[in-house]
Amino acid sequence: MSTSSTEAAGPAHVAPVFAALGDETRLALIARLCEGGPLSIARLTTGSDLTRQAITKHLGVLARAGLVSGVRQGRERIWALDPAHLKEARGWLDEISLQWDRALDRLRKFVED
Amino acid sequence: MDTDRAPQSRVWQALTRAEEFGAWFEVKLDGAFTPGAHVVGTVDSKRYGQLTVDFMVERLEPERLFSYRWHPNPVGKDDFSKEPTTLVEFRLSEVPGGTRLTVIESGFDKLPPERRADSFRSNDAGWAEQMKRIERYVDK
Numbered sequence: 001m002s003t004s005s006t007e008a009a010g011p012a013h014v015a016p017v018f019a020a021l022g023d024e025t026r027l028a029l030i031a032r033l034c035e036g037g038p039l040s041i042a043r044l045t046t047g048s049d050l051t052r053q054a055i056t057k058h059l060g061v062l063a064r065a066g067l068v069s070g071v072r073q074g075r076e077r078i079w080a081l082d083p084a085h086l087k088e089a090r091g092w093l094d095e096i097s098l099q100w101d102r103a104l105d106r107l108r109k110f111v112e113d
Numbered sequence: 114m115d116t117d118r119a120p121q122s123r124v125w126q127a128l129t130r131a132e133e134f135g136a137w138f139e140v141k142l143d144g145a146f147t148p149g150a151h152v153v154g155t156v157d158s159k160r161y162g163q164l165t166v167d168f169m170v171e172r173l174e175p176e177r178l179f180s181y182r183w184h185p186n187p188v189g190k191d192d193f194s195k196e197p198t199t200l201v202e203f204r205l206s207e208v209p210g211g212t213r214l215t216v217i218e219s220g221f222d223k224l225p226p227e228r229r230a231d232s233f234r235s236n237d238a239g240w241a242e243q244m245k246r247i248e249r250y251v252d253k
Binding site for chain 2: 014015018019021022093096100103104106107108109110111112
């Protein structure tokens with residue numbers, strides 16, 4: 001856990017990230033960009049049941065949350081992961097998780113005494 | 114959290130009696146946990162000074178489920194009352210000789226969107242394995 005990133009992040013910063021990730025299709029897109037590096041819409045549509053239009057719409061949601069960015073290359077747009085906001089959201093969850101860890105340790109001692 | 118030394122009744126009491134909850138959670142509470150109650154807590158944080166934490170109690174199903182809503186990590190501004198909350202659920206079950214307590218905090222995706230701070234770009238690779246943790250949980 002990085003302290004600097006957690007201090008910078010607050011609920012208002014991370015909520016759009018969680019909201020954007022709260023969808024199976026978008027999580028799958030993130031996973032594909034994570035494994036495959038920057039990909040075109042055509043590549044992202046291959047092997048998917050979704051239309052190009054639907055994928056574009058989901059990428060738009062991810063882009064507005066700052067999770068991906070698209071760069072025009074000729075007639076295509078190449079989409080890549082932008083991990084900064086994801087890192088920020090993770091740091092924030094880590095902090096909450098750590099607080100729970102500590103509290104539950106105290107609870108265990110409390111009930112076992 | 115698992116304990117093989119405390120029965121469900123003991124853990125239930127530590128969770129739902131305000132004085133006991135206050136002792137391990139390290140919060141001073143101004144009332145009792147009853148369904149629908151709004152209990153105000155005060156926490157002394159080394160990092161942030163004195164913080165107010167509001168517990169909006171939802172359900173108490175004896176020795177099985179205790180839940181409340183609150184504003185997670187209430188730092189950075191004074192008034193969170195208008196903001197959506199997360200739901201914290203404590204679920205108890207029996208394990209041989211003791212108790213299993215599962216804590217689930219959910220609803221992080223409903224917190225209010227606001228202008229995001231500009232953050233530096235980084236190429237840290239470790240986040241991928243954390244994906245499974247994302248969206249809606251703190252589960253111990």
